[in-house]
Amino acid sequence: MRGAPRPSRPVGTLTRGTTNPNRLRRADRWLVHTYGPLLRAAPPSPVVVDLGYGAHPVTTVELAARVAVVRRDVQVLGLEIDQERVRAAAPHADPPGLSFALGGFEVPLPGGRSPLLVRAFNVLRQYDEEQVLPAWSRMVDRLAPHGALMEGTCNELGRLGAWVDVRRGPDGGPQPRSLTLSWRLRDVAEPSVVAERLPKVLIHRNVPGERVHTLMTDLDGAWARAAGHAAYGARQRFLAAVADLRTLGWPVLGTRHRWRLGELEIAWDAVAPRD
Known part of the structure; x- marks a missing residue:
């Protein structure tokens, strides 16, 4: 629930971390189209989180460029549970618009801020099915009002993908809205x-x-x-x-x-x- 103590260590399991440039291009195209109205209507400097970007931050850098087309003051934060991955990503940061930090499903943000959007791709694939809803709940609990979670999976080149649009339901828990399938x-x-x-x-x-x-x-x-x-x-x-x-x-x-x-x-x- 909101207001509960934040864990002192990142919540989650280290992924393999493999990625490729443009792997999430199709997903980002949908994100910009679907969540564009949320970004435009948000208060100044809305935060978009890329959760579990992997061993190289290329897809986070690409996400920042794509959402900036919608809203120039968007703050994009890449989160990883491995400190070495965070250090490796640091040279790619472009303050104040793009940054990287240690974090997992608890989605820690400086100053107690809440993200408008969380993109979590190729993260939950390695988990058991019964772990999905608790992970969704943690992430949705951190969202700003009218925020959204985009959680899904794609193949190595991003030519096949599937993702769920998850919002906060009336009871405060995760409420999936749709499943999107994508093909080249x-x-x-x-x-x-x-x-x-x-x-x-x-x-x-x-x-x-x-x-x-x-x-x-x-x-x-x-x-x-x-x-x-x-x-x-x-x-x-x-x-x-x-x-x-x-x-x-x-x-x-x-x-x-x-x-x-x-x-x-x-x-x-x-x-x-x-x-």
Whole structure:
């Protein structure tokens, strides 16, 4: 709960730390589009946290450049639980807009400030499923009013990804709003390949009887039925598949512009774990 003592040591487990330039470009594109209104409406100098940036801060540096397009006074803070990674990142800091510090799921900020946004990518993948909600709760508890947590996973080059948009619910706990799936469309043989990059809260739920498994099955079916559009390119085939999904009753969010980018956002209730 708010006001509880902050842990004296970072909360979390050290990740492998591997990353690549532009690995999170697709995720950041969605972040800027979706959370842009939150950034514009926020009080001066809103804070965006990149949690668990890894052994090299390149994706944090890229995030800072991308959100600065929306709001020049955004403060981006990269957090890592390993002091050596923080030291290695220090030369890349550009005060006052970009900095790095020691921290984990407790999301410590100087002066008791609260972040407007937290991006946590490829962090929870190594955890057990039952550890996800407590981690979400810690991060959401630290958010500023109307803030958001973006938690997800992508492959090494960022061409496949999936993430959850999590807000603070009426009870103060985490309230997921949507699941977004992302592909580089020209690489797609079957869209269900993205299942290997589902967030930890869903990756073990891709089994018969679970909603996310039904989504993967329906995605592949819609893609197969859209094969006649392939002559016009993967983008047109994907648009036809999305239209098919909507006909099947899936609560697809977003607009045609987002779908053309290879993004599919689904309302959370349609994919949430059954228990």
